[in-house]
Amino acid sequence: MRYVSVPWTITIAHLSIILLLPIAALALRATSLSPAEFWQLATTPIALSTYSITFGTAIVAAVINGFGGTLTAWVLVRYEFPFKRVLDAVIDLPFALPTAVAGLTLATIYSQTGWIGRYFAPFGIQVSFSRIGVAVAMVFISVPFVVRTVQPVLQELEHTLEEAAWSLGASQWQTFWRVLLPPIVPAILTGVTQAFARAVGEYGSVVIIASNVPFKDMIAPVLVFQRLEQADIPGATVIGVVLLLISLVLLLIINLLQAWGRRYDG
Template sequence: MTYLDSASLQPFWQRLRHLSWPWRITWIYLIFFLLLPIVALVVRASTLDASEIWRIATDPVALSTYNVTFLTALAAASLNGLVGLMVAWVLVRYEFPGKRYLDAIIDLPFAMPTAVAGLTLATIYSSNGWIGSLLDPLGIKVSFTRLGVLVAMVYISLPFVVRTVQPVLQEMEAEIEEAAWSLGASDWQTFRRVILPPLLPALLTGVAMGFSRAVGEYGSVVIIAGNIPFQDLIAPVLIFQRLEQFDYAGATVIGTVLLLISLLSLLLINVLQSLGKRYG
């Protein structure tokens, strides 16, 4: 492996000195707080043999955590894509008492510590909680199950969809919808042909951000889930468990796999966004 030395970095720093201060600050910030941590993670994992990396990355427990993490995050993001659109629609198009407070509550998952969110969700969704006690007679258990992981991911990722769709809805003119109705379009036709196309890029952006947030969630999930392998154990919790066992190599490899799958998922979503802008 070829490592970067001071001589190879010198031309970069010389070019950086000729840039304006906003450009310099941007590059320095991105390098030290985004690029270097990612590079360090990949370099640390690459010190292992390929066979050892493959063994750790394809361990049955690790594969199970990938399944739980990404599929549950995708389900949470998809659900929030639908519900978040409706919430944003209500906040923009309707006037009702307490609207200002409801609008502020949407941002609560941003401000609330994730451990507090997990404790709250585990309490109300437990068998004797406010909501869990109603679901328990139906045979539905939320706390300490994979369903609890979904609830936590939905909770922490909902604001991303609402806050990306809401400004676009506010800029849309109601006269366009009225024109569609006057031409004989039904409510569904108006939504599908007039409202949805300009909303689609923002909606996909919110879903992508919510998905990324759900994939990396730890604090709330570790409390509401049972963290049992092959049931509801997620990859971030597995990484922490490996660190507790001083298995730094295993934690690094799983973290790298998580990073690569997340990057591929975001790349796919960006492609869908581009298609939505092109054909919207």
């Protein structure tokens, strides 16, 4: 028991210092406000606008990654092509690339004169420094979560299941819809939820590619930073607590989806 207690002590101390104490400090700071004050700060017009932009754009980015990330995982697993390993490695680039560098790169290529943005300019579509740019940044930084969640599940699928379905007269669409899709749905939902949670908390790339104008494309993390710059600690704390509570709910959803996936596999 003496040897077992050492890992437990280190684990509890590590989690307390890194996770529990900062969260507790934020919660205690919020409890210094009355419920009426908390509600007033959490529901100001600019705060509600940032919530809408943050979560609405994150949902759009997560849905896009749900389709695109699943298709990318399918191609990486089922097809052989030149530079496949290079593409597989590039998928993890958003994990390693500093978010500020990602934002600068995206803002440059999606600007009115950028490599990609100049093709949208004739149609009056502005990507950089707009809400579309926020969505682009969120898609960029969250796509690996879907790909890396779905990819292992696809690798474990038995090809014999497809062959059996075909031998029984099923079409390719019926095989995909009834045989291949059900086992990967939990993984897709988990990846989409993780991508959504990651997009909600993104700051570095979004603050560069967006114009950060209130009621236009300002997200909640940027508002927190602005409150801190204005020495409005209560305002920043309240918005931080709101984001924290929503993040905890998302983590609960992720755990439920993973449990559902394990029951399905079982």
